Amino acid sequence: MQTVDAVAFAADLIRCPSVTPAEGGALDTLQRQLEALGFVCTRLPFEEPGTEPVDNLYARLGAEQPNFVFAGHTDVVPVGDSAAWGRDPFAGEIADGVLHGRGAADMKGAIAAFVAAVSDYLSAHGRPAGSISLLITGDEEGPAVNGTKKMLEALAARGERFDACITGEPTNPNALGEMVKIGRRGSLNGTLTAKGTQGHTGYPHLADNAAHRMVNMLHALTGWEIDRGSEHFQASTLAVSTIDIGNPATNVIPAEAKAVFNIRFNDLHSSAKLETEIRALLDAAAGGPDFYNLDVVCSGESFLTPPGPLSSLLSDACEAVIGRRPELSTTGGTSDSRFIKDYCPVVDFGLVGQTMHKVDERVEVSDVNALAGIYRAVLEGYFSRSSGPA
Numbered sequence: 567m568q569t570v571d572a573v574a575f576a577a578d579l580i581r582c583p584s585v586t587p588a589e590g591g592a593l594d595t596l597q598r599q600l601e602a603l604g605f606v607c608t609r610l611p612f613e614e615p616g617t618e619p620v621d622n623l624y625a626r627l628g629a630e631q632p633n634f635v636f637a638g639h640t641d642v643v644p645v646g647d648s649a650a651w652g653r654d655p656f657a658g659e660i661a662d663g664v665l666h667g668r669g670a671a672d673m674k675g676a677i678a679a680f681v682a683a684v685s686d687y688l689s690a691h692g693r694p695a696g697s698i699s700l701l702i703t704g705d706e707e708g709p710a711v712n713g714t715k716k717m718l719e720a721l722a723a724r725g726e727r728f729d730a731c732i733t734g735e736p737t738n739p740n741a742l743g744e745m746v747k748i749g750r751r752g753s754l755n756g757t758l759t760a761k762g763t764q765g766h767t768g769y770p771h772l773a774d775n776a777a778h779r780m781v782n783m784l785h786a787l788t789g790w791e792i793d794r795g796s797e798h799f800q801a802s803t804l805a806v807s808t809i810d811i812g813n814p815a816t817n818v819i820p821a822e823a824k825a826v827f828n829i830r831f832n833d834l835h836s837s838a839k840l841e842t843e844i845r846a847l848l849d850a851a852a853g854g855p856d857f858y859n860l861d862v863v864c865s866g867e868s869f870l871t872p873p874g875p876l877s878s879l880l881s882d883a884c885e886a887v888i889g890r891r892p893e894l895s896t897t898g899g900t901s902d903s904r905f906i907k908d909y910c911p912v913v914d915f916g917l918v919g920q921t922m923h924k925v926d927e928r929v930e931v932s933d934v935n936a937l938a939g940i941y942r943a944v945l946e947g948y949f950s951r952s953s954g955p956a
């Protein structure tokens with residue numbers, strides 16, 4: 567069996583223009599390579615009204631438990647200002663030890679490292695006592711409604727079980743091996759409308775100013791100390807992202823004002839508990855629940871995989887391969903691990919994220935190879951135990 571070159575395969579994946587939610591040939595390319603390694607591949611396309619159809623891929627090698635999962639996405643964000651790129655974002659060029667292109671860091675480089683790690687493991691040890699799976703979605707960078715969440719539900723319904731997972735998001739700020747994400751903050755968006763009664767600015771006693779009510783409500787929200795952080799998380803934060811009244815008249819008191827805010831919350835809260843607290847604050851600031859409307863959407867609850875066997879295994883692998891022991895962190899944005907955490911312990915670890923979503927996205931060739939080595943060492947550690955980490 568020919569082993570897979572992580573960098574060359576990452577370049578192949580970059581050449582597939584899989585701008586979310588387009589498949590772009592990326593899942594096909596990945597499936598061909600995995601089938602050559604003996605994986606059984608299942609495509610899981612999903613679609614629902616009002617969303618774009620999305621294709622996804624689940625690949626499993628072996629039928630026994632434990633089932634070790636590598637999770638990720640082949641979709642990429644748009645290139646943005648294409649004229650600003652120094653190189654073709656979909657050429658997968660390798661020059662001076664650097665792999666260039668959209669998705670190099672986020673996260674085709676890591677997916678190629680998954681495949682190279684498995685290929686190296688198999689040629690060194692043969693098949694493991696258990697299974698290795700890849701859970702790859704084409705809908706992570708978009709709305710993420712037809713991706714990992716639905717895949718996990720469909721796979722669980724057909725009896726698939728997962729025992730441990732690494733999601734290959736770019737977690738390292740500056741250098742490979744700096745940071746493993748063992749949890750993520752939750753994210754909640756609130757759309758707030760203040761209600762009032764329109765009137766003449768010269769006769770404010772005859773009106774009820776929605777702008778003033780909004781100011782009071784936002785003052786209550788922005789002055790709220792949600793918490794002071796927890797053992798593994800920084801303090802939860804609230805940010806107002808827009809305030810809109812759009813009143814063109816200087817002599818009219820507005821009847822309505824809108825604002826949107828986002829809360830990133832730690833493991834001390836659920837979105838439901840937060841919504842109750844927000845409504846209590848707003849009731850007091852607005853003069854009662856009849857004077858405002860609030861719509862809350864939670865795009866993901868917070869989660870934590872407490873430091874344990876999986877994070878130790880990964881930290882040991884990092885130290886063995888590149889001599890650096892990563893910090894276990896819960897900072898930054900969210901990932902599909904927020905769905906996987908309901909099925910098995912999950913941590914995020916991938917390449918250096920400095921250029922993700924930017925023009926001239928790129929990664930060091932040596933990092934892609936080292937990451938493949940780390941993932942391989944994780945597999946070796948995992949399957950050398952009689953039963954893998956719980």
Ligand SMILES: [Zn+2]
Nearest residue numbers: 672673706735
């Ligand atoms: Zn990503």
